[in-house]
Amino acid sequence: MTPCPPPAGAEGRGPAQPKLWFLFPLRQASGSGWPACCRAGTEGHSDPCCPSPGTMCSPFRASRSFLPEDCQELLLPPPTPMAYIPGGGAPGAGATPLGSQHCVCRVELSVSGQNLLDRDVTSKSDPFCVLFTENNGRWMEYDRTETAVNNLNPAFSKKFVLDYHFEEVQKLKFALFDQDRSSTQLEEHDFLGQFSCSLGTIVSSKKITRPLLLMNDKPAGKGLITTPICSLPVAWSAPPSPQTSVVTMAPSQASTPASCSQRVQPWLGWSPRIMIAAQELSDNRVITLSLAGRKLDKKDLFGKSDPFLEFYKPGDDGKWMLVHRTEVIKYTLDPVWKPFTVPLVSLCDGDMEKPIQVMCYDYDNDGGHDFIGEFQTSVSQMCMARDGVPLELECINPKKQRKKKGYKNSGVIVLRSCKIHRDYSFLDYILGGCQLMFTVGIDFTASNGNPLDPSSLHYINPLGTNEYLSAIWAVGQIIQDYDSDKMFPALGFGAQLPPDWKVSHEFAINFNPTNPFCSGVDGIAQAYSACLPHIRFYGPTNFSPIVNHVARFAAQATQQQTAAQYFILLIITDGVISDMEETRHAVVQASKLPMSIIIVGVGNADFAAMEFLDGDSRRLRSHTGEEAARDIVQFVPFREFRHAAKETLAKAVLAELPQQVVQYFKHKNLPPTNSEPA
CATH class of the missing domain: 2.60.40.150 (C2 domain)
Incomplete structure (x- = not known):
């Protein structure tokens, strides 16, 4: 059958x-180990081998395979600290990434x-x-x-x-x-x-x-x-x-x-x-450690030591696996290392009792770093350290301990603080109940052409679509899954409205200003098609009224104590912005709110101004010089996707949105609505 x-x-x-x-x-497909070759190069410790070819992930993208040649030597002169970047993003210059931060x-x-x-x-x-x-x-x-x-x-x-x-x-x-x-x-x-x-x-x-x-x-x-x-x-x-x-x-x-x-x-x-x-199921906990050293052994003939620390966990093969290295502190026996953060699953596989081996070295330019001492601990033990109540751990050199009578230690490593918290992902916020509040803004200026003329960007072809509708569907069909009532405001700008034919830059396309909501993406498309015969295309192309309209609602959401709402404004336009200074100011102010702006440019106009608003290369500033708190604008020209699969436009338009959502809520220290304590 x-x-x-x-x-x-x-x-x-x-x-x-x-x-x-x-x-x-x-x-989360983050894996449990380093996607790079780890060579301890230490006495009594064999080199953990490179992982077999596996999967390196990127956020909300297809994964790619990595091969042994992707591996990097971890203990090169000078040793570089491994940087964990909370919430994703590129590590700083010289930092070695701790596994794949962006994971499918x-x-x-x-x-x-x-x-x-x-x-x-x-x-x-x-x-x-x-x-x-x-x-x-x-x-x-x-x-x-x-x-x-x-x-x-x-x-x-x-x-x-x-x-x-x-x-x-x-x-x-x-x-x-x-x-x-x-x-x-x-x-x-x-x-x-x-x-x-x-x-x-x-x-x-x-x-x-x-x-x-x-x-x-x-x-x-x-x-x-x-x-x-x-x-x-x-x-x-x-x-x-x-x-x-x-x-x-x-x-x-x-x-x-x-x-x-x-x-x-x-x-x-x-x-x-x-x-x-x-x-x-993924363990999204991260641990932040702040460490210092006291009276470490002197290893340099004409100076002091240049100490750094390495952290290891037991691998599946029984060998120690390097998971983090601090920076080198020059010419001191009492170093103070910068606080660092690593995923708990990377440090101890999420097991608070799993042993952690800490090795202390004196850095040498030739790569033959001198061993100072070591000790074992666990996350459970390190959690005893709190601000103002440090935990002291003796650094032991086994050779010296065996040879020298009365040997005490080779110095003390002081754990000043240990904090565990959750590094929430986009999925954590969505599963926690965060609603994506979707609003559409449509350009009805005269430059679009008469909608009855086949050359018009608003002309609905025999297939029942045009570039405006294609953009609405591409974004809306994704977003609507993340809004429980699926009722979306749809606004227009740049048109003369009946009965007095005054120009409006902020009107409900269903002509109901008290209830501009449309039922799902179908409802937006129906309201759009129905309003075309009843308005006159005019101008100018002003974005700021609609940006400010959505920003007012987003501002109300800043009173929330958890990550409950995030607002998304889709603007579809055919031309150059007329009120650029006002729009720049509106976007800079909106960057402080739970809000993102997606701009889809239709037609073949010059969209250089849109690229300016999309602060991928440099942070946007208002005409007063105020800098945007974060990049919230994503611009995509529709013409680049006319002959591509319809899913391609959605991927390009929404590529930055998960990161923007996470970035805002983390900056405001807002947990998901239904979150568990770390």
């Missing part, structure tokens, strides 16, 4: 629908079910679950679980693990089958039902409920179900191929309901359901 197509809607009837529970922890987040899904259909005559169904992912409009089998024999309430032990990419719509389909034969071909097994959604919907909601549906879009069982999560329905255009288990999908013509609440159905008795919950 061929796999069943996904539903065009989520509603169903009858009292016995199957239900599944999807419990998926999230973990991985999502693990655990599947269980209840009240599945019974397709066997003499026994119960033998269900297994198949996960499909969408690639270029086609469903491809990604993985499948084991088979649960004679079980209508299975709990599958096999997990589905996927990379999570914020800037992509990652569509998933879970299909259940009753295994009848040993064949791997799905058409040989009885279909039990399926469920479709995006990975972003799951991640942003933490927990959703859904029914399983059959081939005819009817429930795989009976009864009505509450479905508080809205998603765009899909329609099938072809059945799956028996050879490739691939199905082609096309967007359904059905429109999105006015709001999620309107889709909620009443409960009738006991309602079976699919349940998906999210949990972060």
Whole structure:
């Protein structure tokens, strides 16, 4: 039997629908070791070898493989400190990065079910679950679980693990089958039902409920179900191929309901359901240490020592693995090293009791650094150090200890403070309940041309789209998964409005100033198309009113005690900004708020001014000289993506957004709404 197509809607009837529970922890593909060769070069310590080829990750991007030639010598003259950069970013000059700071987040899904259909005559169904992912409009089998024999309430032990990419719509389909034969071909097994959604919907909601549906879009069982999560329905255009288990999908013509609440159905008795919950498994704790030395051994003939420290943890092969090196402090026996921060998982694999070996050396230009002493400790012991209550650890040279009677130590390492806190990621904030508040600003100035003329940028072609709509869809289809009510303000600027035909640079395109909200991306597109015949394109191209409009709401959100809301303004325009000084000032002020601005330039105009606002190369300043607190503007010219896949524009437009969200909340020291203490 061929796999069943996904539903065009989520509603169903009858009292016995199957239900599944999807419990998926999230973990970060950061690895447990250094992606570089580590050579201790110390007495009694063999060289930890380079890791085998594995995966180096970048944030919300596809990973790349690294090879042994990527490795770097860790103990070169002079030794450079390893720098951990909280929240990502490039390390300072001369710093050696501690592993991959920007990592793809991985999502693990655990599947269980209840009240599945019974397709066997003499026994119960033998269900297994198949996960499909969408690639270029086609469903491809990604993985499948084991088979649960004679079980209508299975709990599958096999997990589905996927990379999570914020800037992509990652569509998933879970299909259940009753295994009848040993064949791997799905058409040989009885279909039990399926469920479709995006990975972003799951991640942003933490927990959703859904029914399983059959081939005819009817429930795989009976009864009505509450479905508080809205998603765009899909329609099938072809059945799956028996050879490739691939199905082609096309967007359904059905429109999105006015709001999620309107889709909620009443409960009738006991309602079976699919349940998906999210949990972060990655250890996001980091540890900050402040150390000094006292009366260390003198190693230089005509001077004192030049001490530095190295921290090691036990590797899987039983050898010590270098995880951090401090800077060298010249000409002193009483060094004070700069405080440093490392991920707890890098220092001790998250195990507070795991031994940590600390080696102290005197730096030599020829690379033959002199061993001063060593000691072992653990994070649990180091946590005894607090501000004002240091922890003193004797630095021991085993050779001297064996040879010299009365040997005490080769100095003392003083741990001045030890602090552990959480280095929250973008996913931590999303899973913690942060809502992305999306607003669209559309340019209706005369330079766009008459919307009835095919040469106009606002002309809607026979396919029902134009560059404005393409930009709205590219950004909106991603963002809408991260807003619970999916109601988005849509504003216009640069047009004359009825009945007095005065120019407005801040008007609701649905002509309802008290309620400018549109229901989902569909609602924005419908309001945009409906308003075109009722306005007159005019000018000038002023950005500051709309920037200030969103900034007023973002300013109210600064009263929040946790990371609850972040505002995103998408401006789509065709030309040069008329009020550049006012816009620069507005952007600089907005940089202090939980807010980002995305500008998409349509047409072939000169967008040099937009590049100026996008402070990638240098920090933006207002006309008064005030510098922006951070870079919050991302500009992308649409013309560079006219012939590219539609997903490419979304990736370029949203590439910087996760970093901007994390940067703001960390700067304000705001934890996720539902966060655990370190």
